[in-house]
Amino acid sequence: MNTKTVFYITGKIIITVSVLMFLPVITAICYNEIHSLLSFLYVIVGGFAVGFVLTFLCRKKDGVLYAKDGFIVVTLAWIASSVLGAMPFVVSGEIPSFTNAFFETVSGFTTTGASILTNVEAMSKSMLFWRSFTHFIGGMGIIVFVMALIPAVSGRSIHILRAEMPGPTVDKIMPKAKDTAKILYLIYIGLAAAEAIMLLFGGMPLFDSLVHTFGTAGTGGFGIKANSIAGYSNFCQWVIAVFMVIFGINFNVFYLLLIKRTVSAFKSSELWTYLGIIAASTGFICLNIYSTYEKFSDLIRDSFFQVSTIISTTGFSTVDFDKWPTFSKALLLLLMVTGACAGSTAGGIKISRVVLLFKIVLNRLKLLLHPRAVCTVKVDKKTVDPDVVSGVTVYAVLYFVCIIAIFLILCIEKSFDIESNLSATLACFNNIGPGLAIVGPTASYAGYSALSKWVLSVAMLMGRLEIFPILLFLSPSAWKKAG
Amino acid sequence: MNIIISGYGKIGDILIRNLTEEGHNIVVIDKDSYVLTQATNLYDVMCVCGNGADYDTLMNANVKNADIYIAVTGSDELNMLGCFLARKLGAKHTIARIRTPEYNDNNEGFNFLKQQLDLSLVINPEQLAAKELFNILKFPSAVNIEHFARRKFEMVEIILKSDSVLNGMSLIELRKKFSENFLVCVVRRGDTVYIPDGNFRLQAGDKIGLTASPAEIQKLLKKLSILKKKARNIMILGGSRTAYYLSRLLISSGNNVKIIEKDKKRCEVLSSLLPESTVIFGDGANQEVLMEEGLLSMDAFISLTDMDEENILISSFASSHNVSKVISKVNRTALSNLAEKFGLDCIVSPKKMISDVIVRYARALQNTEGSKMETLYKIMDGKAEAVEFVVEDSFNHVNVPLKDLSLKPDTIIGGIIRGRKAIIPSGNDVIMPNDRVIVIVAGQNMDDLSDIIK
Numbered sequence: 001m002n003t004k005t006v007f008y009i010t011g012k013i014i015i016t017v018s019v020l021m022f023l024p025v026i027t028a029i030c031y032n033e034i035h036s037l038l039s040f041l042y043v044i045v046g047g048f049a050v051g052f053v054l055t056f057l058c059r060k061k062d063g064v065l066y067a068k069d070g071f072i073v074v075t076l077a078w079i080a081s082s083v084l085g086a087m088p089f090v091v092s093g094e095i096p097s098f099t100n101a102f103f104e105t106v107s108g109f110t111t112t113g114a115s116i117l118t119n120v121e122a123m124s125k126s127m128l129f130w131r132s133f134t135h136f137i138g139g140m141g142i143i144v145f146v147m148a149l150i151p152a153v154s155g156r157s158i159h160i161l162r163a164e165m166p167g168p169t170v171d172k173i174m175p176k177a178k179d180t181a182k183i184l185y186l187i188y189i190g191l192a193a194a195e196a197i198m199l200l201f202g203g204m205p206l207f208d209s210l211v212h213t214f215g216t217a218g219t220g221g222f223g224i225k226a227n228s229i230a231g232y233s234n235f236c237q238w239v240i241a242v243f244m245v246i247f248g249i250n251f252n253v254f255y256l257l258l259i260k261r262t263v264s265a266f267k268s269s270e271l272w273t274y275l276g277i278i279a280a281s282t283g284f285i286c287l288n289i290y291s292t293y294e295k296f297s298d299l300i301r302d303s304f305f306q307v308s309t310i311i312s313t314t315g316f317s318t319v320d321f322d323k324w325p326t327f328s329k330a331l332l333l334l335l336m337v338t339g340a341c342a343g344s345t346a347g348g349i350k351i352s353r354v355v356l357l358f359k360i361v362l363n364r365l366k367l368l369l370h371p372r373a374v375c376t377v378k379v380d381k382k383t384v385d386p387d388v389v390s391g392v393t394v395y396a397v398l399y400f401v402c403i404i405a406i407f408l409i410l411c412i413e414k415s416f417d418i419e420s421n422l423s424a425t426l427a428c429f430n431n432i433g434p435g436l437a438i439v440g441p442t443a444s445y446a447g448y449s450a451l452s453k454w455v456l457s458v459a460m461l462m463g464r465l466e467i468f469p470i471l472l473f474l475s476p477s478a479w480k481k482a483g
Numbered sequence: 484m485n486i487i488i489s490g491y492g493k494i495g496d497i498l499i500r501n502l503t504e505e506g507h508n509i510v511v512i513d514k515d516s517y518v519l520t521q522a523t524n525l526y527d528v529m530c531v532c533g534n535g536a537d538y539d540t541l542m543n544a545n546v547k548n549a550d551i552y553i554a555v556t557g558s559d560e561l562n563m564l565g566c567f568l569a570r571k572l573g574a575k576h577t578i579a580r581i582r583t584p585e586y587n588d589n590n591e592g593f594n595f596l597k598q599q600l601d602l603s604l605v606i607n608p609e610q611l612a613a614k615e616l617f618n619i620l621k622f623p624s625a626v627n628i629e630h631f632a633r634r635k636f637e638m639v640e641i642i643l644k645s646d647s648v649l650n651g652m653s654l655i656e657l658r659k660k661f662s663e664n665f666l667v668c669v670v671r672r673g674d675t676v677y678i679p680d681g682n683f684r685l686q687a688g689d690k691i692g693l694t695a696s697p698a699e700i701q702k703l704l705k706k707l708s709i710l711k712k713k714a715r716n717i718m719i720l721g722g723s724r725t726a727y728y729l730s731r732l733l734i735s736s737g738n739n740v741k742i743i744e745k746d747k748k749r750c751e752v753l754s755s756l757l758p759e760s761t762v763i764f765g766d767g768a769n770q771e772v773l774m775e776e777g778l779l780s781m782d783a784f785i786s787l788t789d790m791d792e793e794n795i796l797i798s799s800f801a802s803s804h805n806v807s808k809v810i811s812k813v814n815r816t817a818l819s820n821l822a823e824k825f826g827l828d829c830i831v832s833p834k835k836m837i838s839d840v841i842v843r844y845a846r847a848l849q850n851t852e853g854s855k856m857e858t859l860y861k862i863m864d865g866k867a868e869a870v871e872f873v874v875e876d877s878f879n880h881v882n883v884p885l886k887d888l889s890l891k892p893d894t895i896i897g898g899i900i901r902g903r904k905a906i907i908p909s910g911n912d913v914i915m916p917n918d919r920v921i922v923i924v925a926g927q928n929m930d931d932l933s934d935i936i937k
Contacts, residue, residue, distance in 0.1 A: 067524070158523050175485070175508035175529040385516055 002069045004058040006076065009143075009160075011054030013077040016146050017084050018047030023133060024088070027207075028126035036126040039092035047084050068478055070159025074143060075473035078461055081142055082106045085134055094127050099450045106457040108134030109142070110464035111345060113221025113315035113433030114424075116446045116453070120224055125207060132214040132222050138464070139218025139247075139345035140188050141165065148181035163469045165343065173255050187254045188345075192217040195243045202235040212316075216243045219346045221315025221433040228317045228441065234301060237318055241305040245278060248312035248340030250352075269380050270341050270352045274311075277338065277351070281307045281331055288328045311335045313347040315433025322440030329436055336426045347431030347463050349399060355379065356392045398467050403429055406459045413452045424448075428456045429463040484508070484849060487549045487574070489535030489565050490556030491518050493814055494580065494608070497838045498553065499526050502845065505928060510544040536565035538572075547573040551603075551845060555580045555837075567600045576603040576848065578841060582610075582724060604844055611840070612833035613728030616810060619829065620733070620783055623711040623808040624704050626690070626828045629860045631871045632900045632919045638668070638694045638869055640862065641709065642828045645687040648707060655681040663703045664907045665695035668897040668923040669867050676866040676925040678893045690828075692862055692869075694897040694921060696905040711807055714782035715739060720767040720797060721788035722749045725812070725833065727756060729785070734759045741776060743767045767797055783808040791818045799825045819864070835861070846930055856930075857919065867925040869897065872932040874918045880936060886910030889937045893925040896935070 021044050028037035065073070086105040089095035095104060100116045107114045108131055117123065123131075137145065141164040161177055174180045192213050199209035208224065215221050225231055229240060249271060256265035285303040293299040305318045310332045321332060339348015356379065363375040377384045403425055410421040416438050423435030424445070434441040445453065462470045472478045484507050488495055491513040499522065502509055509528040512535045513519050519530040533540030535556060546552065552569035554562035559581045566577035579602050587593055587607055597605055622628050625639035643649055649657065654667055658681075669692040670677045670685070677683065685691065695703065715738055719726045722744030730740045730753075740760040744750045747764055754762040765772040767788065778784065784801040786794040791813045798811035810829045813819040819830045843859035857871040874881065880888055885896060885908055899906040900919040906912055914920055922935055929935065 158527070172523075172529045175510050175527070177527050179508070387520075 002065060004060045005065055006069055006073050007054050008058040008060065009073050009146075010076050010080055011051045011058065013051075013142055013146055014047055014054065014080055014084060015051035016149070017081045017137070017142070018044045018051060020133070020137060021047070021088070021130070024126040024130040027129040028124075031125040033124045033126050036088070036092050036094075036124045039088050040126065040130075042091055043084070043087040046087070050084075065159055067159050068472070070163045071469040071472045072478060073160055074163040074465060075461075075469045077143055078109065078465065081137075082109055082457075082461075085109060085130075088130060089127065092124075092127065094123055099453050100446075103445070103453045103457050104131065105134060106460050107428075107433070108132070108220065108222065109138035110431050110460040111135050111138050111218040111220035111313070111347065112428055112431040112460045112463075113215065114428055114439070114456070114460070115222065115433070115444050118444055118446050119226070121226060123224075128211060128222075128224050129207070132211040132220070132224070135218035135220030135222060136192070136214040137218075139220065140185060144181045145185065147178060148185050163465065171252065171343075173252055183255060184251055187251055187258065188217065191243070191246060191254070195239065198239045198243075199236055202233055202239055204232060204236050208232075212240060213243075215316065216240055216314060217247055217345065219244065219247050219312050219314045219340070219344070219431070221309070223316060226442075229305075230318045234297075237301060237305055240316060241301070241308045244308040244312040244314045244316070245275075247314075248274065248308075248344050248346045250341040250343035252343055267380060270355060273355055274341050274351045277335070278304075278307055278311060281311070281335060284331060285324075285328045288325055288331075306332065307335065310432060311338065311346075311348075312340045312344075313430055313432045315427070317434060317441035320440060320442050322436050322442070333423065333426060333436070336423075336430045336432050339430055347429075349396065349430075352379070353392050353395065356384065356389065357396055360389060360393060395467070398471075402459070402462060402467060406455060409455050410448075410452055413449050416447075424456065425459065428459045431460060431463045484550040484845060485545070485548050486510070486551045486553065486845065487512065487541075487544050487546060487569065489513075489552070489554045489562070491515075491522050492555065492557065494555045494834050494837055496522075497816075497834050498555065498841060499528060501838050501842050503527060505842065505845065507845065510549075512540055512544055534561075536561055536568055538568070541565075541569060541572055549574040550848065551576045551578060553578045553841060559583050559586060563596075563600055563602075566602055570601045576844075577601065578604040578606065578844065580606050580608065580837070582607050584724065584727070604840070606837050606840055608833040608837050609724035610728050611836045612725045612812070612831060613732060615831060615836060616725070616729050616785060617732045619810060619831070620714050620717065620738075620785075620808070623714055623783065624709050627862070629858075629862065629869060631858055631869075631898070631921050632905075635696065635900055635903065636694065636898050636905050636919075636921065637697050637700055638692055638860070638862070638897065638921075638923075639700055640690055640692045641704075643685060643687050643689045643691065644709075647687065647709070649685050650687045651684060653682055653684045654679055657685075661703060661706060663695065663699045663706070665693050665699055665703055666895075666897055666907050667691055667693045668869075668895050669863060669925065671863045671866065676863050678867075678895045678923065678925050690863065692867075692923070694923075695907065712782070714808055716781050717741070717783045717785065718743065718773075718776065718778060718781045720784070720786045720794075722746070722753045722762070723787050723789065726785075726787045727753065729787075730757050730760050741781075743772065743776065768793060770800060773797075773801070778806060779804060781806055783810070785809075786811040788812075791815050795822045795825060795827065798822075798827050802826060816865070835865070846928075849930060862923075863925075867923060868929060869921060869923050870929045872920050872922065874914055874916055874920055874932060876916050878914070878916075878932055880914065880933075881916055882913050884911050884913055890935055891924075891927075891937050893927065894935045895923050897921040897923045 021040055025040045082105045086101035089101035090098055095101040103116055143160050143164050172180045174183060196209050196213040211224050229237055253265050253271060282304045286299055302319050306321050309316050338354050339350050340346035342350040342352040359377050363377055366375055367373055377389050407422055407425040419436050420438035424439045427433055427435035439445055486502055486507050487510045488498055489512045491511050503526050511522050511528050511530045516532045519532055523530050531540055531544045546569050552574040554565040556562055562579040566579045570577045618628055625641050627640040629638045670679050671690040717738055717740050719742045722742050726742055733740050742760055743763045743765055745766045750762050750764045763776055784806045786798045788794055794811040798809050802809040810831055811827055813822050813830050814832050814834045822830055839861050847856045855873045857873055860869045862869050896908050898921040899908055
């Protein structure tokens, strides 16, 4: 392993995160929160110190990153950012326990939105801002952000992009990784700005609309009110619901629209499957909960909002869906697993993988009927590389193995019921946030023990980085020099 | 610039490496998705899987905004068609590799083809390699030789043997001892390349690059007693296209050529194409064959088989039998470093030559203002560059004595050619408009003459 380059990049990332902490500092100044302001400044100084020492000790001119190093850099960077990001909460004493603060920050960076806070409204504004801002950073990726800013460490930077960007394959949309990262961030920031303006237009205060935009853009879901979005106007609820769907779409689609290749943008079968699933689920849930609503517009809005919040793995809520009938809850649990499109900021297995898995199964069935048949898996009229096919099947198996393992650990710990534990596992692993029963939209993860919180933190990281980087990080052979 | 490269083979690889280092945006097209994965793993490029002459593939590669389309697939016809389509679809310049002798040999036909397809540049690696080999053979004392300003000026690379009189001498002493007008511009020691100053001391094993006019170089080498006599009897191993082009050049200047080829059919083709040469049907890896054909009485031995490894091994056999000039073709960079450890100093890589030509072309395109770049050679195994500029009026340091110019580190002016006169610059010389200036730099890129000034 190329230890020096790996730690050099980690150092750079620590510095970047420290710089980004100046934004909550500004918030603290605006709202006159002296105590939070000082806490942030302490952490920023500490972050700079660690970051500069690391980059200084590990500076080296021609560091080459191999595939293995890419995975390790990504994992290390995410852990380092989470530890650093948790410090303001601990230093200020707003979340005194490190375990809780770490859980909260991991949940922020991985855009999960699972919270251990029982009373959100008691937090200071700047802490709430930072908490939501971690969604925005983590959504597109910390390293992608750093790559857009600093010169490429080496030509092999694709290994880092690949490890951090969700989806079965990573396509560059520009020849250079740096330019690709820049374009993605421009689209990301542009869409977020559009949402913030619409929310302001809908009468939401500036602070609230910024915080909710961060939550939507990163598909995170930290709210600042006990009842999440339910207290805002219907218009704002619609805006957020629609933008949650938008941020669940593959960003390549927006790029193609941007360069006016509309036809190829709308040719993607993943996009249509995604929209189809949303429409169908909304319909089914409407039918299921029809009796409890008086106004049709409320019914549609609530169903659509809940479906889009779960499928895009955001985790806002406008109603307590834990009180919905079992069929609707089961449907939402399924949506947790599928997630949204690859190449978006969402979590879950990703629609494109689900589509591929179904096609693989159909192919297998065909092969059983016609043993001599030659079948290739095709998506968008293009043959899928056999490597990608086997990669997707392996991922699916690994995905369920991880879920089972985490679920079992949670079950050993506490005497919560199966529904809570299973939904907590799914909600964390797929980066959604709220689950059902004890961890439902109105409750929090505060009841879990420290061990469970650590396990769930790892689960969130695994879900965000798509399992492999974390597994490789934990395997001893990745750390051997000759391994 | 936006550059599309069609075909990721050995040439494609070296092109991508050099062009990404120059900072261009590169899209690679290839039919094989497996090799494309390797390309994305190694380089910061975008890949499109498909046929380089297919409309959809070209559109996906954004051919409309491409500045250069380079076709280096294995098939000449595909290259030509790809260039033709790319040009029609909006690529500003097209470069094709065309190497079948039928397309190249007849000048009239070749020009017609180039004109009709609107090709900016045609590269024929084998012909380039043959010309380079021919130049080396004309001047066997040097490891490598590059020409500037239509041969008015040369840069030769020589390796200091352990018995060389230059060992341990500093460059100031060198100047005093030899009256000839020359300049040691660049020295490679181990893996490091130095632009030496007057106090630099030479050591055995150094590879030095010196510039001078051709006549001065001859005199100097005679004094150093490393002047080898011009090769007359030449043995070529492997009857490749390069061997064919080289033999034609050698025969036309009156040398005796013996070609050893292990494919019977190819032997017949060669003997009908080159009736003046001796074509031997035999395996060159068999030392008996080489000895029987008189390896010991040869002035030069050139190994041109398709296998780098075979070339290295057989060449080292030949040089161990004191053949005075041994040249081997080695395409893979990693192997050519290894070959030097085997004691083979003279290594030719056709792939690298092509890359030089294209990099030079791309840089000249980029640099439309300022002084015009005439030639560019990557020297010292790609670690340094020798660039020739024509000084335009826009260069704002004309008529300033060189000692008053503050040059960037690792930069040296190796020569000035004014009219028919070649000047080895001293501190009092000046650069004047319309001069040709030869600049040698290590570890950086030069686009314009002004780049040498701090």
